[in-house]
Amino acid sequence: MPRAPTYAASGVSRPALGRAVRALIEAARYRAPRSHGLALPAPGHYAGLLKVGRETLALTTDTVGTKVLLAEQLGRWEEVGEDAVAINVNDLAAVGARPAGLVDTVLCEAPDPATFAAIGRGLARGLARARCSLLGGESAAVREIVRGFDLGATALGFFPGRRRPILGGRIAPGDVLLGIPSSGFHANGFTLIRRIVRIARVDLHRPRAGARLSVGRELLTATRTYIDASEALADRPFTHGLAHLSGGGVRNLPRIGPNVRFVLDRWGEPPPLARWLQEAGDVRDREMFQTFNMGIGFVAVVAPARANAALRALERAGVRDARSIGTVESGRGVALPEFGLRYEGYT
Amino acid sequence: MPRAPTYAASGVSRPALGRAVRALIEAARYRAPRSHGLALPAPGHYAGLLKVGRETLALTTDTVGTKVLLAEQLGRWEEVGEDAVAINVNDLAAVGARPAGLVDTVLCEAPDPATFAAIGRGLARGLARARCSLLGGESAAVREIVRGFDLGATALGFFPGRRRPILGGRIAPGDVLLGIPSSGFHANGFTLIRRIVRIARVDLHRPRAGARLSVGRELLTATRTYIDASEALADRPFTHGLAHLSGGGVRNLPRIGPNVRFVLDRWGEPPPLARWLQEAGDVRDREMFQTFNMGIGFVAVVAPARANAALRALERAGVRDARSIGTVESGRGVALPEFGLRYEGYT
Numbered sequence: 001m002p003r004a005p006t007y008a009a010s011g012v013s014r015p016a017l018g019r020a021v022r023a024l025i026e027a028a029r030y031r032a033p034r035s036h037g038l039a040l041p042a043p044g045h046y047a048g049l050l051k052v053g054r055e056t057l058a059l060t061t062d063t064v065g066t067k068v069l070l071a072e073q074l075g076r077w078e079e080v081g082e083d084a085v086a087i088n089v090n091d092l093a094a095v096g097a098r099p100a101g102l103v104d105t106v107l108c109e110a111p112d113p114a115t116f117a118a119i120g121r122g123l124a125r126g127l128a129r130a131r132c133s134l135l136g137g138e139s140a141a142v143r144e145i146v147r148g149f150d151l152g153a154t155a156l157g158f159f160p161g162r163r164r165p166i167l168g169g170r171i172a173p174g175d176v177l178l179g180i181p182s183s184g185f186h187a188n189g190f191t192l193i194r195r196i197v198r199i200a201r202v203d204l205h206r207p208r209a210g211a212r213l214s215v216g217r218e219l220l221t222a223t224r225t226y227i228d229a230s231e232a233l234a235d236r237p238f239t240h241g242l243a244h245l246s247g248g249g250v251r252n253l254p255r256i257g258p259n260v261r262f263v264l265d266r267w268g269e270p271p272p273l274a275r276w277l278q279e280a281g282d283v284r285d286r287e288m289f290q291t292f293n294m295g296i297g298f299v300a301v302v303a304p305a306r307a308n309a310a311l312r313a314l315e316r317a318g319v320r321d322a323r324s325i326g327t328v329e330s331g332r333g334v335a336l337p338e339f340g341l342r343y344e345g346y347t
Numbered sequence: 348m349p350r351a352p353t354y355a356a357s358g359v360s361r362p363a364l365g366r367a368v369r370a371l372i373e374a375a376r377y378r379a380p381r382s383h384g385l386a387l388p389a390p391g392h393y394a395g396l397l398k399v400g401r402e403t404l405a406l407t408t409d410t411v412g413t414k415v416l417l418a419e420q421l422g423r424w425e426e427v428g429e430d431a432v433a434i435n436v437n438d439l440a441a442v443g444a445r446p447a448g449l450v451d452t453v454l455c456e457a458p459d460p461a462t463f464a465a466i467g468r469g470l471a472r473g474l475a476r477a478r479c480s481l482l483g484g485e486s487a488a489v490r491e492i493v494r495g496f497d498l499g500a501t502a503l504g505f506f507p508g509r510r511r512p513i514l515g516g517r518i519a520p521g522d523v524l525l526g527i528p529s530s531g532f533h534a535n536g537f538t539l540i541r542r543i544v545r546i547a548r549v550d551l552h553r554p555r556a557g558a559r560l561s562v563g564r565e566l567l568t569a570t571r572t573y574i575d576a577s578e579a580l581a582d583r584p585f586t587h588g589l590a591h592l593s594g595g596g597v598r599n600l601p602r603i604g605p606n607v608r609f610v611l612d613r614w615g616e617p618p619p620l621a622r623w624l625q626e627a628g629d630v631r632d633r634e635m636f637q638t639f640n641m642g643i644g645f646v647a648v649v650a651p652a653r654a655n656a657a658l659r660a661l662e663r664a665g666v667r668d669a670r671s672i673g674t675v676e677s678g679r680g681v682a683l684p685e686f687g688l689r690y691e692g693y694t
Contacts, residue, residue: 013458013488020458021486027467028451028481030474037447037505039480048482050448052505055400059503061450061485069491100384101397103408103501104375105452111360111367120374127377133386134375135395138408138499139368141360144416144538145497152485154450154501156406158384158399191491 042167044255046094046244047157049165056159058097062087062246063105063152066190070220072148074204077115079222080151081122082129083187086223087246088155089130090298093230094244094256096166097157099132107150109143119151122222129225163234168241168256168301171328175240176307177262178314179325180229182297184221184273188247189291193219196281208276218273226298232317233300238310241301245293250334253299254345261331266324267338270294285339296325389514391602393441393591394504396512403506405444409434409593410452410499413537417567419495421551424462426569427498428469429476430534433570434593435502436477437645440577441591441603443513444504446479454497456490466498469569476572510581515588515603515648518675522587523654524609525661526672527576529644531568531620535594536638540566543628555623565620573645579664585653592640597681598690600646608678613671614685617641632686643672 032039040049040056047060064083071080089099104123106116116139127134132155159165185193197204197215204216211218226244233239241256253262269275270288274295278288288294300322302310307324314322334343379386387396387403394407411430418427436446451470453463463486474481479502506512532540544551544562551563558565573591580586588603600609616622617635621642625635635641647669649657654671661669681690 017458017486017488020460020463023460023464024453024467024470024484024486027464028470028474030471030481032447032474032478032480035507036445036478037480039448039482048448048450048480050480050482050503052404052447052503053402053507055402057399057404057448057503059448059450059482059501061452061483061501063452063454063485063487063489065487066489066491098383100379100399101386101395101404101406103395103406105408105410105499106371107410107497111364113367113370116367117370117374120371123371123375124377127375127379131379131383133379133384133395133397134377135386135397135406136408137371138410139364139371140410140412141364142410142413142497142538144413145494147492147494150454150489150492150497152452154406154408156397156399156404156503160382160400191489 045167046091047097056165058092058095058157059154060088060091061152061154062091063150064187066194067187068149068151069194070190074216074220076220077118078122079220081119082126082222084151084153085123085126085130085132086225087187088153089132090226090244092155092157093226094242096159096163096230096234096242098160098231099130099155099157099227101133101135101156102127102153103135104137104153106137106139107142107146109146109148111141126225130227166234166239166242170240171257171260171301173260173328173330174304175301175328176304176324177264177326177328178300178302178307178310178322179296180226180298180319180322182293182295183224185219185292186223186246186297192291193277196277200280202280210272224297228317229298229314229319232313232319233310236313238303238306239300240303243299245297245299249290249292249294250336251290251343251345253334257328258345259332261329262326262334263329264326264334264336265338266326267336286341289336289341290343301328392514393438394444403512405439405442405504406501407435407438408499408501409438410497411534413541414534415496415498416541417537421563421567423567424465425469426567428466429473429569431498431500432470432473432477432479433572434534435500436479437573437591439502439504440573441589443506443510443577443581443589445507445578446477446502446504446574448480448482448503449474449500450482451484451500453484453486454489454493456493456495458488473572477574513581513586513589517587518604518607518648520607520675520677521651522648522675523651523671524611524673524675525647525649525654525657525669526643527573527645527666527669528642529640530571532566532639533570533593533644539638540624543624547627549627557619571644575664576645576661576666579660579666580647580657583660585650585657586647587650588648590646592644592646596637596639596641597683598637600681604675606679608676609673609681610676611673611681611683612685613673614683633688636683636688637690648675
């Protein structure tokens with residue numbers, strides 16, 4: 001194993017994918033007439049926005065990625081079913097949209113009712129946490145294209161009452177950053193995680209030192225849903241921005257505030273599981289924080305004078321583990337002084 | 348090659364997939380509170396329906412399936428890019444929804460800017476035909492899950508003005524069936540098509556007798572978009588039902604009318620390409636009509652006294668090739684008397 005594995009080295013080249021995606025977006029440009037709805041600009045944001053009749057809607061799509069390969073290895077499918085909902089509704093949460101409907105996609109080599117039922121139970125759990133309806137889905141047996149399973153979903157959200165999309169436009173130096181803990185690695189970075197597990201010959205069926213669950217079960221833990229947090233904050237004027245720390249880790253923050261610096265000076269100690277993985281793979285902090293959520297899965301940017309009001313609103317909504325993790329300063333990018341890290345932006 | 352290949356024999360077992368999907372749907376049951384929108388029942392229909400605030404919305408998702416393998420073989424990606432839009436907006440067309448927004452999913456082994464750009468050009472063409480905005484997408488390099496490419500999309504539609512979803516509830520014996528021609532095999536049945544091509548040793552780069560384009564180019568032809576047809580009919584009270592003849596061929600009709608019989612007694616001669624494939628693969632009519640669209644890709648069910656008015660409305664919208672292909676009778680299922688075929692329903 002090389003000294004410091006990066007996400008690119010584990011088989012996922014972000015710059016190459018970025019170039020290809022930009023080529024697709026450039027070629028796919030088309031402007032629809034107003035009679036077919038009005039797409040609202042939200043470049044680089046977590047969900048596409050569209051005004052249709054009298055409603056503003058948010059649409060977002062994502063797949064569970066290579067976490068399904070861990071599910072297959074462990075023969076457990078409920079967690080990734082729940083992930084398929086959570087990763088999408090959390091992107092809705094990041095624009096302040098309330099989840100309303102979801103469609104799932106299950107592509108497989110061979111359809112097996114027991115696996116499909118387990119995925120369905122996971123979907124139900126995710127839907128209940130997000131209070132979102134399942135509107136349909138697509139299932140296909142395409143053994144020439146997919147090895148094992150591919151699992152994804154698309155979620156549709158709306159802005160109830162007078163709520164407006166929260167895109168970060170009011171983020172300003174002095175704002176406070178509130179962090180809400182993650183439930184584990186969620187569904188990001190699993191190509192690197194699985195590489196470390198393989199090379200370090202980790203036994204997935206045993207607990208690591210100090211843990212109760214097996215490593216496999218810990219790694220598979222379903223993604224936390226941040227809808228309660230978003231619903232508690234999205235109607236409040238003190239909420240300047242919301243961010244879902246998915247793939248890209250803390251580098252997601254510049255997506256909602258490209259012209260400020262996010263100084264995360266009270267991050268605290270990353271979760272034991274993350275540190276354990278980091279040690280097993282001999283991975284640098286720099287790579288960990290730009291690949292994984294490192295313990296914080298969702299960030300709210302709030303007006304400084306109202307940070308306590310925001311924390312109380314979260315508590316009333318049942319989100320009792322939010323805490324201040326930093327502040328917004330003038331500048332650009334992300335800084336984690338506790339770890340001696342700086343990032344320029346989101347790539 | 349066996350005497351009469353079926354879709355199941357070519358690697359896609361519809362009953363097995365059906366069992367798995369039913370297990371997933373059963374397990375995924377969850378009823379969201381009214382504050383998160385109201386899912387409207389449309390069982391077995393082409394799109395999920397949801398009331399959000401003052402708007403009714405339709406959401407549908409589908410992938411291009413194994414047609415991408417033909418695209419890869421021929422090194423042409425624009426057609427399947429266009430398909431990814433068309434197959435989804437045609438499902439919206441079948442509930443009378445107007446397309447508003449789409450998100451795409453491109454999963455690949457390795458991201459290549461030229462291929463992504465060609466897919467993007469195809470998406471743009473499909474979006475322009477449907478007058479639909481691209482709201483975002485998900486692209487991932489997941490070489491452990493996907494061989495080559497997987498290409499799909501999710502489309503969001505709405506019901507402008509006083510329009511209501513068209514679900515077939517007013518279909519009655521006596522109604523006239525108007526058929527609108529397809530542009531080829533669209534994106535259905537390609538596992539069987541590719542099997543026939545392989546076993547019959549078809550040279551994809553040469554035209555079949557009587558054709559100008561190579562067989563490969565003919566097979567790859569992008570899916571026709573039926574939005575103009577749907578928009579011309581969806582606000583008219585004489586329109587009792589709309590059906591997209593996608594995977595399952597004529598067996599899609601009982602989806603919109605489970606308690607009537609669709610008698611297709613003026614289908615006419617299937618397209619030369621379909622007959623050529625049938626002969627090359629020694630496939631029975633029964634299998635052809637329940638796997639492919641056989642020349643008609645979209646069907647409108649209209650009140651008998653207004654069939655000519657419907658044809659005129661289609662003509663005014665630029666849809667000049669619609670024609671009467673049959674009538675609704677009492678009973679169940681689908682009959683094609685010209686071909687001596689009967690089907691019980693949609694499986």
